[in-house]
Amino acid sequence: MKLCKKKLVLATAVVLQQWAMTPATAQQTTQQLAALNRPLDEITVTATRGVDSDLNRVAATVSVITAEELEQQNAKDIKDALRYEPGVEVRRSVYRVGGVTGASATMGRGGNEGINIRGLEGNRVMLLEDGVALPRAFSQGTLSAGRGAYTDTDLYQRIEILRGPASSMYGSDGLTGVVNFVTKDPQDLLNVFGKSSYFALRPSYDSSDSSYGATGTMAFGNDHVQGMLVLNARHGNETETNGSVGGTGAARTKADPLTYNNRSALGKLVFKIDPRNVFKLSFETVENKLRGDSLSAVAAPTITGYQSASDVKSNKLQLQYEHDDTDNPVFQKLRANLYYRDSKTSQYSFENGAAPTRPRFRDISYQDDIFGGGVLAESGFNTGIIKHKLTYGVDLSVAKLQMAASGTGWTTCTGTQYCEYFPKTEYSVFGAYLQDDMRIGALSIVPGLRYDSYKIKPEASAKYDAQAIANRQPASTSKDSAFSPRLAFIYEVAPAFAPYIQYARGFRSPSPHEVNSYFNNASQGYSQIANPNLKPETSNSYEIGFRGKLPTSAGLFSYSTAAYAGEYRNFIDSVSVAGAGTVLNPTIFQYVNAAKASIHGFEGRLDWRMERGLSLKTGFAYTKGTTTDRTGKKTGLESVAPLSVVAGVRYEPTQVWFVQSDVIYNASKKKEDIATPTNFVSPSFFVMDLSSGYRFSKNAVLYAGIRNLFDRKYWNWTDIRGLSLADSATNKDAYTEPGRSFNVSMKFEY
Template identity: 85%
Template sequence: MRFCKKKLALATAVVLQQWAVMPALAQQSPQSAPQLLAQSRPLDDITVISARGVDADLNRVAATVSVITSEEIEQQNAKDIKDALRYEPGVEVRRSVYRVGGVTGASATMGRGGNEGISIRGLDGNRVMLLEDGVALPRSFSQGTMFAGRGAYTDTDLYQRIEILRGPASSMYGSDGLTGVVNFVTKDPQDLLNVFGKSSYFAVRPSYDSSDNSYGATGTMAFGNDVVQGMLVLNARHGNETETKGSVGGAGTARTKADPLTYDNRSALGKLVFKIDPRNVLKLSFETVENKLRADSLSAVALPNITGYQSTSDVNSNKLQLIFEHDNADNPYLQKLRANLYYRDAKTHQYSFESGLAPTRPRFRDITYQDDIVGGGVLAESSFNTGYVKHKLTYGIDASMATMQMSASGTAWNTCTGTQYCEYFPKTEYSVIGSYVQDDMRIGALSIIPGLRYDAYKLEPKASAKYDKQAIANGQPATTKTDSALSPRLAFMYEVTPAFIPYVQYARGFRSPSPQEVNSYFNNAAQGYSQVANPNLKSETSNSYEVGFRGKLPSALGLFNYSAAAYYGKYRNFIDVVVVYPGSLTAADPRINQYINAAKATIQGLEGRLDWRMENGLTVKTGFAYTKGKSTNQAGKEAGLESVAPLSVVAGVRYEPNQVWFLQSDVIYNAAKKKDDIPTATNFVSPSFFVMDLSSGYRFSKNAVLYAGIRNLFDRKYWSWTDIRGLSLADNATNKDAYTEPGRSFNISAKFEY
């Protein structure tokens, strides 16, 4: 207990030391249970207001949608998006173990991306659209020693909720919506002022997690009246390597303990809200996120040649956004209007230093990837009737221009000619303009929902001395690429009763190629291989079909909410880098790699959810996701789709007899990954596992609450397939324990709010 108190004290001090803005909290005496103003869990359906074309009532949505609230994030002590999505079956966050080695090749990137991205229905990376307040997060990028993941630009302490839409969403959102959308919605001043119904709000929330020995604190303040409101959220966290179940220390590849590292994360969110009148609101927000990591890769040591390997990763993101909201339910033509302008700059800088014997060592690599974007959009909703048909028309336009660039330097990389490649692709402007329309037509109990979006995009490389010097000399000048895409959607839903609402839908998705994929070039003559551009790349596309049903059933036993869906998707023109000419690995006859439309795939699966809330304070939740997928390459060879996770089942029981305390138990089961479902049958596959977690909370007064939890209660050793896939880890590898998930760990947080 003394240890926990010390960590909580340190966590509280973090935000004070790093930001130096937290006001002192006034002391208040505890109150009796009937007087508590606890934030009880909502019993009604959570509404989704920021997702386009999604009805406020989730039972009226012809898709699988789920919402994770800030209260759930706090009660689970989720320190990042991997923790926050832990109990969402079929939605996986990939985070490889930070175990790097070498300054080139795939082993160098292992774990570099942190929370790399989110997988939905078997696809991940840039094939899932990730948004923050409707603004797309930067695309992931990987090459050589560089891996820029997408999860590093997020911070769960800034979010009011996380919205997850499964299935293709390009008809409303455009590129990257091949298989789903995740929208991170930041907190708003009104949300905080509503807690106590006062004109001000202050809170501090220290926390500790033993899985990576991390501690941090979040400070929040809000003020306002009927005209002007403001908010500031500050968060800081310091931690170390995430523990594994490995027990072998020392240096070298046989090491199974986690390599030592430290990280420091800081973020800030500020908002000003001006209520012009009851129908018009103007919001100005600024957000900054900074993640720093320092690692000593003992597992990369290979005496006598390699005596040490150190690496750093610095991620920075800043976003400025202006939003105008108009709501007028009495207007017969236009009831809702949303307009926004935004600017975001994001940069990932990674450095590697390898010490050892001359002449090849010491050597270093210093690489930076930057993705800046400016854009805006207008969304409108109009509800009207034509005879017996009720229409809800959602329509709008989006436009953005992103500037993507990277630079690299390192040992022997000083002239950027011949064997050096100081830019993997030239600085590129990626501009997109899209327009969309969707009509939710209701005829009695029947809903017919057609939708269509048109996108035009352009990749325009800019003059680059470094890139041009090497590429033009080798006959590979950068090219401009222009293309467009149509993304239709059609859904039908019929409300037999509120307890049974079946639906069926078809949707098309697409992902446009990135600047790296179109204009990637480098030449390593010393080792006899090169990579060339491909201006003829086509967009990846998907055609997805889904049938499902959902319902809400009040009964004497409590309230039942349930949903189930079956889906089938056909994906074409998957983009991948492949060997297009084997060569002899010499300067005169090099092997040639190129990004091409290498494969097609099919993915099908089942998913379901059940939420049973009883009057006696008992709640039961369960869900499952089962997906199968296979890919077919250009030669017609079929293989299991490695990115598809095995069967996942999640179940939870919560007892909350009053607004003072709760106790919750969650179990996670993942089936074993099958050899038939991976391209290389001799590689290691994750066995099945069963994990139990406990969490609890106790509210001492309306101003103070404590949350605590235990993850992996029975201290099981297990591997997450999403994290280890692509390792090429052999079945007989002796260091497999290095890639295991943490054993038993505990977490604790306290929140003081006034």
């Protein structure tokens, strides 16, 4: 149940005042409380482009998670934040790394690697923070740079999730959805008590990884100038598995020991020139450090120890201009954005053991710096009986991407070494878009079109060239362009029934390392070569659905359901293009447009907000996907999660306290839906969570919860897929999700 902060404070004040009231006054106050407890019409505030605040008139599935909900869930990261969003998964493998080469070298290093929507993930889902794209995912050798490490849920006012293709408004990466993380704003905080200052401290603890942290927030301001500072720190250990076997070696099922330290800060200044014009200047820094001891990798005397470390840093400076003027005949809304962000992931591995190959180390880093900006405008006007709402704008960005590697035996960057897996590259993107929401009574027709062009331009690199040119694989420039059209129809028969249908085309441009990547390990029988002829990935997607809101004597019902299908072409993957895997005839790998995919599914949501503080929320998502390689072989798309159902019931008789129970059900993954049927697949599971909150006063509130109440042992398919783990493996418990865990936080605000 979403209530504005003002009503929350009023409700709390009403309860406190009752203690000192006469019976007549108390009866009047009780009536005020009853009015507050009536189901309120939901108002969604969203910064997602082209999405109306009235979700009945949107041809897509949109959900918003507010800062209040994040606090009530004690969500310490994006995996916690999206736990109850069916069809939206956050991939996080168990941290169980081992060896400086091979698949296990990156196991869990990506942390919260990214967000999966409708079966696709990584760089195929657009992830934004205040409209700025998060750094791209990258994995090679012992390095795995995920995208979730650049986020911090304590900095966000809300998280907006748009399911479905979004390239017509956002460009590359918007194949199956957009997630926009919107940071807190001084006005949000000053509105809590309606004062010129605001201070808050929120300590928290989570037993799943024995982590503790604290968030400090302050804001100040008046009608013209406002400021804000948010500081957050968290220290924790390994996320527990449900395994019980300790010791060393592959048989270990307890989590390998590790420690992590996360730090973040967000500062923001707001200058309100007048009621129509606002400037916002913000600075954000995030740093996540991790140190691990891989006891599961020990195999004496060959390997007697394996330690690893990871350091993720990101700094962002952003200037925003907002203009709102409903009386302006040309445009009523204007947003301008200028930003710079630098980000770097560094990962170190040290392996001790028997000579001559050990001890050895690898030190690899990946850097993604970007400078860019954009302008968005909205214009409303009428042509006869047609009401138009134009959304249009341009985006421009220039990124610098590079990686570096060093390690035992890597001194000359030739032969079997790859000091640079790809050269330092300038990646520039330009996009222009236009969408017209045309309304004729109950009918909305929404055509949209975006044009994107990109250029991947490598810079001269002595280290990369020492490898690539000698093997006739010099770095190449790659450029291309794409049009992404969209057409949607919505007809609001009544508020209780609004069907829609839409078509959208999406695309994803290749990454610099996919175009220009080279290393030569012929002594081990393989090498990687570049491909300057890569084409963008494309998709054609269709969606049909309906939604509605129905006030009844039993409360307010709101629901939505959708069926979708997408055809994806030119999927980019690294495949074997030649060779036999021998020293004299090594296998040659290359990124090519190797496959196509087909995805279809159903999803639905139902919210029932009843009288007297009782509410019910439920949702489901079912997706099926197949992929076809260049030989015509068709297999199940492993990145597609099985059927997911989430349901929650909440009792909140007053705004002083609440109790909530959520259940999650995931069906089992089928053998025929994976590439290697002999691999282990996760069985179905059912878990229940409890959460509660109690407001002691307007200045103090306590939130506590229990996850996996019945201590179930289960595996999440999104986290374990791709493992070479047989059904008969005795160490399967090493990859389980945490058992029963507790979380608690206390917020003091003034």
